[in-house]
Amino acid sequence: MSKNLIRKKNLDTIKRLMFLNGKMVASELVKKSGLSIVTINSLMKELLDENVISEGSLIQQPMGRPAIEYFFQYDLQHMLLLSLQDFNGTLCLVAKTTNLSGTEKQAWFIELPEITLDWLIGAITRCLEESDVAITQISLSIPGKVFDDTVTSSWKQQLDGWSIKAALQQKTAIPINIQNDAHLTTIGFCIRGDYQRDGTIVGIFYPQESTPGVTIFSNKKLIEGHLGLAGEGKYLPFLMDKQAPKNDEELMRNIAEMIAVYNAVIAPNMFVISSNELARDEMNLAVSTNKHLPEHPNKPEILIDTKFQESMTHGLRWLAHEGTPYYL
Template sequence: MKVAANTVRIRQINTELIRSVLRQSDYGTKKSIARTTGLSIATCGNILKELLESGEVLEMDLADSTGGRPSRRFVYNQDYAHLLLMYLRQEGTEKIIYSSVINMGGKVLHEERSCFTEISLAGVNYLIDTFCSSFPRLKVIGIGVPAVVNKGIIGLCDFDFLIGFPFAEYLRKRTGREIVIENDVNCTAIGYFRADTDQNTESLAYIYYPKEGNPGAGIVVNGSILQGNSNFAGEVSYLPLGVPADLQRKIQGDKGRFSYYVAKTVLSVNAIINPGTIVLSGYSFTPEIRELVLQRVTEEAPAGHVPGLIFQEDIHDSYVEGLKFLALKKMSCEFELVRK
């Protein structure tokens, strides 16, 4: 049984190698795919046959002949599957649901952002049902929530109706689709990390201060989200810094207290994780508060250990990028290929 399981796993890896090559190329031939992946031409041919039958790969016109038999050319079908990305968010009194449908190449097919006085499970179900009906090729639903998410069950959360709810399993049974549910700042952190092609760091901490809300952090180490033992990693509002959780929501308008509290949070994260970059995000970071935070951190961090601070006003772009990465990963047998 173990040998059979290993054989299946190896085939999954080989299939993912071929997918990866085709998705990053305009097209491929058996020979070029074999050369790039290191697989045999026979193995590539067998896997390509399966991908053609499923519709995940399409065949193009034959390549121009150079004297021999013209090569068959294959292209990845970016519309083989569609993915729904959705997040639930609260900024002050504003409650937001953002949704977009993308194809496997990341092309946005539909996008909408709605504001509500209240968000309910019935409202979320209605939106998801609408997308499932409109996009029959929808295979994965990726949802970001302002919550601790442990094995698909929602813990601490800004939306009371989700607390203690096995959200992932509920949606999986209800829709028949694969489901990814992740903490909002974890999504944002991995999205920022993957989109920031200029950085040379293997780690970062992304700390988000929602308007009139408690902060949270997403931590990326060696290219992966640091979850912690119970997925509690990054809940920086629980740092023992002398500011109770209910008060943290009220001090954002006090530039002196807020900048002091943010600086202490940054210094704490730096001392424990020492990431290459710390990103601070939120609408409360005025130019003056940014300067105060930078000054306090620079003064209090030991020489040679001052963290690199970056400010990003809104989490949206990084958030969606993170959801896209996690949803696409769900389509890739739950592993990521890393080239060295």
């Protein structure tokens, strides 16, 4: 490995340690990174010059001389987190800006009176123009699947064929990542609750009076399938001929059937179930009374997500930070 690559790797290690801990002294960085104090001091000077960190005051150590305390600059970068969501049959854009710590700076709620790509790009552009901070990354959640920047299956088929990234790049050079809403809320729930992500997780996102989306997340990797279409729960044979559930009982019965199907096919460690105002006790009853699940040898943990918006925010942050030293 070349000296430049080694130095970049070491810088990324220190950035991540500072990101996770917020403040540290050089001796702590030596202990946690395994790098020498000479290397640490050189790297800290570079990070100071780049405004990644700042110097605090001298603090007395348990042993030895006082040391400079370094602080991570969470306002170094700001993300625009966007989520297209159905509110009572109207598609709306829920938007917020956050820094690297997830601290919210600004928020918008924009209805899309016309379901067109131009309206969506206009709404995103409005957020960028009104933002009080410089945006370095955009993350977008959509009720649909994306493959090669083309929406392949979406909410009421209204977004099918859209090339959102290409259209937005006509307005801004800020990088954008786009992902399915079920995927992001499932991953966000696991991050928010600090659940183990090394096994296999199946997420079922089933908005009331709508159709379900399914996430398969195995060993920290999304299984997206051909054309990104894996997990389109609305195409399960027992759901295709049905209307959207009209009441909670029907919704939970459908979810229990979906758990039985994916438990047999995938045998996950855990299911994450997300739906608007899902009643935990009623969902547990639907699962326990399902006629198929008691016979399954795989006994997964079944978790209910009752805080969709919080999970979505964590999922969008995961998408924005992926591939950087600040990954969640």
